[in-house]
Amino acid sequence: MEALLREMEAYAEENHVPIIRDRGRLAYIETVKQAQPCQVLEVGAAIGYSGLLAAMYGAPGLRLDAIEHNAGRVEAARRFWGRTPYAGQLQVILGDATELLSKWRRPEGGYDFVFLDAAKGQYADYFRLVLPLLADTALVVADNVLFRGYVRGKGPIPHRFRTIAMRLREYLALTSTTPGCSTEIVKCGDGLAVTTVRKDERFAAKQA
Numbered sequence: 001m002e003a004l005l006r007e008m009e010a011y012a013e014e015n016h017v018p019i020i021r022d023r024g025r026l027a028y029i030e031t032v033k034q035a036q037p038c039q040v041l042e043v044g045a046a047i048g049y050s051g052l053l054a055a056m057y058g059a060p061g062l063r064l065d066a067i068e069h070n071a072g073r074v075e076a077a078r079r080f081w082g083r084t085p086y087a088g089q090l091q092v093i094l095g096d097a098t099e100l101l102s103k104w105r106r107p108e109g110g111y112d113f114v115f116l117d118a119a120k121g122q123y124a125d126y127f128r129l130v131l132p133l134l135a136d137t138a139l140v141v142a143d144n145v146l147f148r149g150y151v152r153g154k155g156p157i158p159h160r161f162r163t164i165a166m167r168l169r170e171y172l173a174l175t176s177t178t179p180g181c182s183t184e185i186v187k188c189g190d191g192l193a194v195t196t197v198r199k200d201e202r203f204a205a206k207q208a
């Protein structure tokens, strides 16, 4: 599998596809290893690299549903996955994440792990849409939440990055204040937000 991962990394490099790399990749693998998810939803699959890592390090037999709006990347993901023993467990659906998630059906038992890695400005919307799709206890992991240091930093933010930095701040506030949710930020690479969602606490807060 390592040779295939190297091939995917080279493909991503040649075709300018942003995939999870370096320290972000290690933190992602560590999170998956510890959580041992069975049912994963990925928003922003690209060529299937992080999806393959989930299959390699998650629970045996893990199933992954992924969303990607770039047709070429969807094809590449299917081609790469087709060369692995996980092919039957991984599927990617072509389309816009917000549109698809608005009508997505919750699988039996719900998703116990969600990886948000598509449009950073939409993370808060994705989070609201995936909440009803989750298992009783789930992790929602979001990549790049510190966005070049502009999200938590006190310094000036270049004009072109202001909206995205504000939206990521909104995401971090949302995932820390929603009942039943607590968020930890792994400060590696561009920052990985790991939110634990517990449904019983959400219901208790609603009824209080």
Ligand SMILES: C[S@@+](CC[C@H](N)C(=O)[O-])C[C@H]1O[C@@H](n2cnc3c(N)ncnc32)[C@H](O)[C@@H]1O
Residues within 6 Å of the ligand: 018, 019, 020, 043, 044, 045, 046, 047, 048, 049, 050, 051, 067, 068, 069, 070, 073, 095, 096, 097, 098, 117, 118, 119
């Ligand atoms: C950072 S890449 C994902 C990398 C992948 N998770 C990995 O590490 O291997 C983000 C992907 O999200 C896709 N994307 C961006 N906006 C999207 C949207 N609105 N709906 C679906 N996919 C989207 C992009 O085409 C891109 O391939």
